[in-house]
Amino acid sequence: MELKLHLGAHRCATTTFQTYLWANRATLVRRGLTSWTPKRTRDGLMRGMLRHPTHISLEGERQALRSTGRMRIEIDRLAREGQSHLLISDAGMIGTVRDNVAEARLYPLLGERLSRFQAPFAGYPLQIGLSVRSYEDYWASSLGMLLARGMPKPSADLLDFLTTQPRRWRTMVRDIAAVFPQAEIIVWPFERFADRPADVLDMFNPGASRGLSYDGTRHSRSGDVARLNEILIQRGETRFDAAPRDGGDRWMPFDEDQARVLRAEYRRDIAWLKGGAEGLATYIDGRQTPAHSPDGAQTITQVAASGVAPERGQDDGIEEGLGGTRAI
Numbered sequence: 001m002e003l004k005l006h007l008g009a010h011r012c013a014t015t016t017f018q019t020y021l022w023a024n025r026a027t028l029v030r031r032g033l034t035s036w037t038p039k040r041t042r043d044g045l046m047r048g049m050l051r052h053p054t055h056i057s058l059e060g061e062r063q064a065l066r067s068t069g070r071m072r073i074e075i076d077r078l079a080r081e082g083q084s085h086l087l088i089s090d091a092g093m094i095g096t097v098r099d100n101v102a103e104a105r106l107y108p109l110l111g112e113r114l115s116r117f118q119a120p121f122a123g124y125p126l127q128i129g130l131s132v133r134s135y136e137d138y139w140a141s142s143l144g145m146l147l148a149r150g151m152p153k154p155s156a157d158l159l160d161f162l163t164t165q166p167r168r169w170r171t172m173v174r175d176i177a178a179v180f181p182q183a184e185i186i187v188w189p190f191e192r193f194a195d196r197p198a199d200v201l202d203m204f205n206p207g208a209s210r211g212l213s214y215d216g217t218r219h220s221r222s223g224d225v226a227r228l229n230e231i232l233i234q235r236g237e238t239r240f241d242a243a244p245r246d247g248g249d250r251w252m253p254f255d256e257d258q259a260r261v262l263r264a265e266y267r268r269d270i271a272w273l274k275g276g277a278e279g280l281a282t283y284i285d286g287r288q289t290p291a292h293s294p295d296g297a298q299t300i301t302q303v304a305a306s307g308v309a310p311e312r313g314q315d316d317g318i319e320e321g322l323g324g325t326r327a328i
Contacts, residue, residue: 001079001086003121004204005128005183007176008091009107010100011141012131012190013197015220018089020197024212032084033208041090045070050092052099053112064116071120079124085205093117094172097142101151104161110172114179126183128176129204130281132169132269133190135162135262136254144222144251148231153240154253163258169269170277177280185281187273192286194218203284224249 008014018037021028025035036045048063056064078086093114095107133141139162143154169187176185186203193200195218198209228251229239240251254262273283 004087006089013194106167134266136259188284
């Protein structure tokens with residue numbers, strides 16, 4: 001049996017993908033693919049394993065040890081019962097949005113968090129998937145989600161810290177590869193796959209999405225400016241007076257200079273991934289290109305980009321928000 005880990009990231013259509021897996025779980029099991037989403041992993045299966053590494057208690061360690069045993073028993077059972085793949089999707093394995101913002105770092109202690117899963121996954125072929133997103137949209141979506149859950153409006157200092165924080169998606173790929181050096185790592189851009197959970201599933205298991213249902217709903221999206229202002233007013237706080245920078249309804253807390261820096265860093269990530277990612281990962285571009293069927297009719301084929309010469313950032317269309325997926 002092969003193990004597949006979908007690590008998110010948060011705010012990268014992860015809930016949409018998990019909802020898709022859950023809705024089709026029975027059909028997938030019949031095809032030999034078991035999926036674990038937070039409905040399964042947070043039901044005691046990973047108790048003690050998803051905590052912040054610096055907040056572990058003795059009881060937490062005992063829980064984590066028991067959970068390691070439970071996971072191993074379940075994985076071995078699925079293998080004995082003839083399941084060919086187990087796909088685990090839980091971004092909690094790499095951290096939380098709240099910790100990212102509180103520490104102004106992109107998944108700090110990622111390596112320490114993932115190392116807790118080495119024991120239950122040992123001995124099985126492993127493939128790991130990660131979705132990445134342009135930083136100004138990733139952080140805006142994260143802040144918007146936390147704002148709606150009670151966090152105060154971000155300060156100018158926090159926005160500066162998030163702009164200049166040193167951890168990048170390419171840092172995370174290196175961290176993942178250090179913990180699981182034998183794993184195959186695949187990376188894809190949120191901007192092209194946000195509303196394509198079937199294509200994400202096919203990255204892990206080609207053809208697995210055949211005949212599955214998807215209603216097109218995007219789940220767990222952060223609120224727009226009007227919704228965030230409504231929440232602020234209900235809490236007795238001042239609303240956002242400025243209109244959205246791009247004329248739409250999404251909230252963008254970063255100014256033009258900060259957003260320019262964040263977009264440039266994302267372009268460096270994409271160039272690094274397209275350039276081969278130091279041999280650590282395969283980049284799935286998701287660009288739609290025309291092809292021709294044998295009868296001459298034009299069709300659309302999804303193209304994977306890996307180990308090719310990097311394109312100039314502004315030309316690959318990702319930062320401009322394909323298909324309106326920049327909305328938080």
